[in-house]
Amino acid sequence: MDKEGLVRRIVEKQSFLCVGLDPDPDKMPPSFNGDVLAFNRSVIDATRDYCVAYKPNTAFYEALGIDGMLILQETIAYIGKDHFVIADAKRGDIGNTSRYYARFAFDTLGADAITVAPYMGADSVGPFLDYPGKWAIVLALTSNSGSADFQHTVQEGDNVPLYAKVMRRVAEWGDPDRLMFVCGATQAEKFAELRDLCPDHFFLVPGIGVQGGDLAAVCRYGMNPSCGLLVNSSRGILYAEDPGAAARGLQRQMQEAMKKFCPELSR
Numbered sequence: 001m002d003k004e005g006l007v008r009r010i011v012e013k014q015s016f017l018c019v020g021l022d023p024d025p026d027k028m029p030p031s032f033n034g035d036v037l038a039f040n041r042s043v044i045d046a047t048r049d050y051c052v053a054y055k056p057n058t059a060f061y062e063a064l065g066i067d068g069m070l071i072l073q074e075t076i077a078y079i080g081k082d083h084f085v086i087a088d089a090k091r092g093d094i095g096n097t098s099r100y101y102a103r104f105a106f107d108t109l110g111a112d113a114i115t116v117a118p119y120m121g122a123d124s125v126g127p128f129l130d131y132p133g134k135w136a137i138v139l140a141l142t143s144n145s146g147s148a149d150f151q152h153t154v155q156e157g158d159n160v161p162l163y164a165k166v167m168r169r170v171a172e173w174g175d176p177d178r179l180m181f182v183c184g185a186t187q188a189e190k191f192a193e194l195r196d197l198c199p200d201h202f203f204l205v206p207g208i209g210v211q212g213g214d215l216a217a218v219c220r221y222g223m224n225p226s227c228g229l230l231v232n233s234s235r236g237i238l239y240a241e242d243p244g245a246a247a248r249g250l251q252r253q254m255q256e257a258m259k260k261f262c263p264e265l266s267r
């Protein structure tokens with residue numbers, strides 16, 4: 001799905017919600033009897049009208065072995081072509097290896113995008129950006145406490161945090177039609193700065209719900225005229241008493257935010 005298709009769906013749904021499909025058999029309702037595919041299908045059925053994207057995190061499927069790979073493929077096939085699909089795998093290796101990670105995400109799984117760690121540099125990210133019609137979503141400022149260890153650090157004498165250097169440099173490798181950045185909702189106080197650094201790129205924003213990120217602040221400081229945000233919730237929807245109602249609640253908040261911060265897309 002290209003950027004135009006993504007923005008069109010955001011306008012149609014009045015939502016920039018991404019539902020994270022991180023199924024934990026220990027947390028699934030007992031009625032599913034451990035059937036991860038059936039659980040995913042029921043979550044997709046309940047949420048598809050309120051979201052524009054799904055983000056299966058491959059860890060939850062890899063942990064299930066061969067069955068998990070099949071469930072992941074079938075889940076993505078079940079989502080269909082009307083939603084943007086992000087394989088959250090946080091890959092990145094020497095170019096020759098990244099090419100095969102890209103093949104897995106885009107050809108084997110049929111995802112639209114994959115999350116990528118930038119640490120190994122341009123040749124490790126390039127193979128994802130070289131794929132026609134597909135997206136790389138590069139980690140910029142993550143939602144976890146460990147983001148302080150490297151991402152927030154500054155080199156003596158330049159006062160520029162590492163995440164800002166990463167965003168500036170990575171933005172030279174791919175235009176906003178093919179490249180997004182991961183910016184955690186728990187870092188909402190940095191969103192004005194993040195938006196200044198990359199005014200036109202979409203941000204994938206995980207960390208609302210269980211991690212306590214601030215959706216209102218993310219919208220206020222992070223939206224741009226094309227919306228510019230995909231906000232993810234995984235556990236907050238998957239394990240809600242009513243996943244459909246949880247997704248609808250977020251969709252309504254997003255619709256309000258669109259009215260305020262990108263009225264030209266609002267209905």
Ligand SMILES: O=C(O)c1cc(=O)[nH]c(=O)n1[C@@H]1O[C@H](COP(=O)(O)O)[C@@H](O)[C@H]1O
Pocket residue numbers: 020022057088115141142143144182183184206207208209210211232233234235236
């Ligand atoms: O790349 C990600 O999606 C990601 C980046 C980040 O900084 N923080 C983060 O939580 N994530 C992922 O987003 C999802 C968040 O899940 P919940 O906290 O359950 O909503 C998980 O799949 C995480 O692996």
